[in-house]
Amino acid sequence: MTDTGRPILETRSLAKRFSIGTRFSAEGRRTVHAVDNVSLTVRRGETVGLVGESGCGKSTLARCLVRLYDITDGKLLFEGDDITAKSLSELRPLRRRLQMVFQDPSASLNPRRRVGDLVAEPLRIHGKVSAKEMAARVAELFELVGLLPDHMMRYPHEFSGGQRQRVGIARAIALNPDLVVLDEPVSALDVSVQAQIVNLLADLQEKLKLTYVFIAHDLSVVRQVSTRIAVMYLGSIVEEGPAEEVFATPAHPYSQALISAVPIVETTPAGARKRIILTGDVPSPLKPPSGCRFHPRCPIAADRCRSERPELKEYRPDRKVACHFPTLT
Amino acid sequence: MILSVRDLKVSFRTHDGPVRAIDGVSFDLEESEILGVVGESGSGKTVSLLAVMGLITDPNATIEGSIRYKGRELVGLPTRELRRLRGNEIAMIFQDPMTALTPVYTIGWQIAEQIRAHRGLSKSKAMERVEQLLAEVNFPNPHEAMSRYPHQLSGGMRQRAVIAMALSCDPALLVADEPTTALDVTVQAGILDLVRKLRAKHKSAVVFITHDMGVVSELADRVMVMYAGRVVERGTRTELFSDPRHPYTRALLGSIPPLTGQKPRRLPAIPGSPPSLLRLPQGCPFGPRCPVRYEPCDAGKPGLGASAHAAACFRVAQA
Numbered sequence: 178m179t180d181t182g183r184p185i186l187e188t189r190s191l192a193k194r195f196s197i198g199t200r201f202s203a204e205g206r207r208t209v210h211a212v213d214n215v216s217l218t219v220r221r222g223e224t225v226g227l228v229g230e231s232g233c234g235k236s237t238l239a240r241c242l243v244r245l246y247d248i249t250d251g252k253l254l255f256e257g258d259d260i261t262a263k264s265l266s267e268l269r270p271l272r273r274r275l276q277m278v279f280q281d282p283s284a285s286l287n288p289r290r291r292v293g294d295l296v297a298e299p300l301r302i303h304g305k306v307s308a309k310e311m312a313a314r315v316a317e318l319f320e321l322v323g324l325l326p327d328h329m330m331r332y333p334h335e336f337s338g339g340q341r342q343r344v345g346i347a348r349a350i351a352l353n354p355d356l357v358v359l360d361e362p363v364s365a366l367d368v369s370v371q372a373q374i375v376n377l378l379a380d381l382q383e384k385l386k387l388t389y390v391f392i393a394h395d396l397s398v399v400r401q402v403s404t405r406i407a408v409m410y411l412g413s414i415v416e417e418g419p420a421e422e423v424f425a426t427p428a429h430p431y432s433q434a435l436i437s438a439v440p441i442v443e444t445t446p447a448g449a450r451k452r453i454i455l456t457g458d459v460p461s462p463l464k465p466p467s468g469c470r471f472h473p474r475c476p477i478a479a480d481r482c483r484s485e486r487p488e489l490k491e492y493r494p495d496r497k498v499a500c501h502f503p504t505l506t
Numbered sequence: 507m508i509l510s511v512r513d514l515k516v517s518f519r520t521h522d523g524p525v526r527a528i529d530g531v532s533f534d535l536e537e538s539e540i541l542g543v544v545g546e547s548g549s550g551k552t553v554s555l556l557a558v559m560g561l562i563t564d565p566n567a568t569i570e571g572s573i574r575y576k577g578r579e580l581v582g583l584p585t586r587e588l589r590r591l592r593g594n595e596i597a598m599i600f601q602d603p604m605t606a607l608t609p610v611y612t613i614g615w616q617i618a619e620q621i622r623a624h625r626g627l628s629k630s631k632a633m634e635r636v637e638q639l640l641a642e643v644n645f646p647n648p649h650e651a652m653s654r655y656p657h658q659l660s661g662g663m664r665q666r667a668v669i670a671m672a673l674s675c676d677p678a679l680l681v682a683d684e685p686t687t688a689l690d691v692t693v694q695a696g697i698l699d700l701v702r703k704l705r706a707k708h709k710s711a712v713v714f715i716t717h718d719m720g721v722v723s724e725l726a727d728r729v730m731v732m733y734a735g736r737v738v739e740r741g742t743r744t745e746l747f748s749d750p751r752h753p754y755t756r757a758l759l760g761s762i763p764p765l766t767g768q769k770p771r772r773l774p775a776i777p778g779s780p781p782s783l784l785r786l787p788q789g790c791p792f793g794p795r796c797p798v799r800y801e802p803c804d805a806g807k808p809g810l811g812a813s814a815h816a817a818a819c820f821r822v823a824q825a
Contacts, residue, residue, distance in 0.1 A: 231661075337779040367546040367779065369546060370776075370779050372761035372763075372773040373775040375773055376772050394690065397762060397764065397765045398763055401764075425766065435691065439765055440691075440698070440720030440721045441720045442719050442720055442747055442762065452695060459660075
C-alpha cells in the first residue's frame with residue numbers, strides 16, 4: 178500500500194452519550210457525556226496513542242471507532258466514506274478491515290474451543306475459503322504471532338497470559354485488516370512479557386502495513402508504540418501531537434501533570450523529580466464542570482477558564498492544544 | 507529491628523502436587539524503613555507477606571522458618587494473639603480497597619470500629635480520632651466524608667480511607683500489597699506522597715509490594731527482587747538501580763520503555779514467561795530465560811549470600 182499518510186479513519190465532532198436511570202429513579206433520567214466533540218484523524222501507517230485517566234472516555238471512543246457502539250452525534254468516516262449510521266449488514270464488509278484487540282485475553286476467548294478454531298473463526302465468517310486454505314492460513318497466523326503449530330489443539334486455559342494475547346492478536350489480524358484498535362493490550366500482562374507483545378505489535382505493523390489506535394494507561398508503553406498521541410480528559414481531547422514531542426514538551430497543564438506523575442526508575446534521591454500533584458478526582462461526566470472541564474483541578478486556572486471552554490486549536494503544525502494558557506515552546 | 511524473617515518457606519498441597527510458593531526468603535526491616543518488594547505474578551511477593559501477617563489459613567499450607575516481630579516469634583502463634591497484633595501493631599493495605607471495606611457501613615463507622623476494638627475508646631472519642639485521620643490522609647472535607655458509604659467515594663478516596671484505617675492505631679509495621687496498582691498515575695502520585703509523609707510522621711516501617719520498578723525507585727529505601735518464590739537480588743535503592751547485578755533485575759529494568767530521550771526501535775524483551783511453580787526447572791529458576799546461563803546454572807539453585815547488596819546468581823558470585 179503506497180498511500181501511507183492518507184487519512185484512514187476520521188471522526189468529526191464525534192459524541193457518545195449514555196442515558197442512565199429511568200424517570201422513576203431518584204435523579205430521573207440522566208445523561209453521561211462519555212465522549213464529547215472529538216475530531217481525530219488517523220492516518221494510514223501511523224499509531225495513534227490515546228491516554229488519560231480511567232473514565233476519560235478513551236475506551237468508549239475506541240468502541241465508537243469500530244462501531245461497537247452507536248454514535249450519538251457527529252460523524253465517523255472510513256477512507257472518506259461516512260459510516261456513522263451504516264446498518265450492521267452494510268458494516269459487515271468493513272469489519273474485516275477494522276479489528277479490535279481487548280485487554281483481557283481470557284475474557285475474549287471462548288474457553289471451550291481450541292485456539293486453532295478460535296483463530297479460524299473470522300476466516301470462516303468472512304472468507305469463502307476451503308478447509309485446506311483455512312488450515313494453511315491458521316498455521317501462517319500462528320507463526321506470525323510467535324506461537325507453535327502444536328499449540329493449535331490446545332484450549333485457552335493452557336496458555337500463559339502473554340500467549341493468550343498472541344491468540345487474540347492472531348484473531349484480529351486473520352483477515353488482513355487495515356486498522357486495529359488495541360484497548361489496553363498489555364495491561365494485564367506481567368512486566369517481563371509486556372515488552373514481547375509490544376515488539377510483536379511493532380513487527381506486525383511493519384510486515385502487514387497496519388494502522389493502530391493504541392490505548393494504554395501505562396504512558397511509557399504508549400510513548401514507545403505511538404507516532405502520535407491524543408491526551409483525553411473527561412471525554413474530550415485536550416492535546417494532540419507527535420508522541421515524543423508531547424512527552425518532552427507537554428503544552429496542556431493536564432498533560433504536564435499526567436506525565437510528571439509517572440514513576441520512573443532513577444538513581445537520584447527519591448522524590449527529587451518535580452511533580453505536579455493534582456488535587457481532587459476526575460469530575461463526573463454526568464455533570465461536567467462549566468468552561469474548561471479541567472479548571473477545578475488546574476493549577477493555573479483563571480476566571481476565563483471557568484466560563485469559556487477552550488477549543489482544540491492547532492498552535493503549530495501538527496501540535497494541537499485545548500487551553501487558554503498553554504505552555505508553548 | 508521491627509521485623510526479621512529467616513528462611514521462610516511456604517508450600518501448598520494441591521491437586522497437581524505440592525507447590526512451594528516461597529522457597530527460603532529472609533529479610534530484615536528497621537524502624538521507619540520502607541522495603542520495596544518487586545516481582546511478577548507468582549513470584550511469591552504476596553504469599554510471603556500474608557505469611558508475615560498470619561493470614562495463610564489454608565489447611566493445605568505448610569509454613570516453615572521464622573518470622574520475628576520485635577523479637578517475638580509469629581510462626582505458630584495462636585490466632586487470638588495474632589489478632590491482637592493485626593490491625594493494631596501490624597496493619598495491611600490491599601490492592602482493592604473494597605476487600606477491606608464493608609459496603610453497608612459508613613467510612614467513619616468502619617474506621618471507628620477498629621479504634622474501639624483495639625484501643626477501647628468511647629464512640630465519640632473514636633469518631634474524633636477518625637476525623638483527624640481522614641484529614642491526615644488529605645480528605646478535603648473529613649467531617650462530611652465520615653458519613654459517606656464506600657460506594658460514594660472514588661477509588662483513590664477509598665484507598666485513602668483504607669490507609670486512614672490502617673494508621674488508626676499507629677502501627678509499627680505497615681504492609682502494603684500493590685496499593686496503587688488499580689489507580690491512575692495521578693492518584694498514585696498522591697498516595698505515594700502520602701505514604702512518604704506518614705512514614706516520616708509515624709515512624710512506621712513499611713513493606714511495599716509492587717510489580718512497578720518505577721514506584722519502588724520513588725519510594726523504597728531498600729529493595730528486594732523476587733522470582734519464582736525466591737529472592738534473586740537485594741540491596742539499597744541506589745545499589746539496586748545504579749548497579750543491578752542479577753540478570754533478571756537487569757533484564758526487567760531494560761525492558762521498561764523510556765519516558766524521555768530516544769525511543770529504542772525494539773524493546774529488549776525477556777523471552778518466555780515466568781515458570782509455573784508446579785514445574786520449576788532443576789537448577790536456577792531463571793535459567794531457561796537467562797541470557798548468561800552456563801553449566802552450573804542447570805545443576806543447582808544459586809544462593810543469595812550474606813552481603814548487603816547480593817544477587818542469587820552463579821555468574822555474579824564468580825565475577
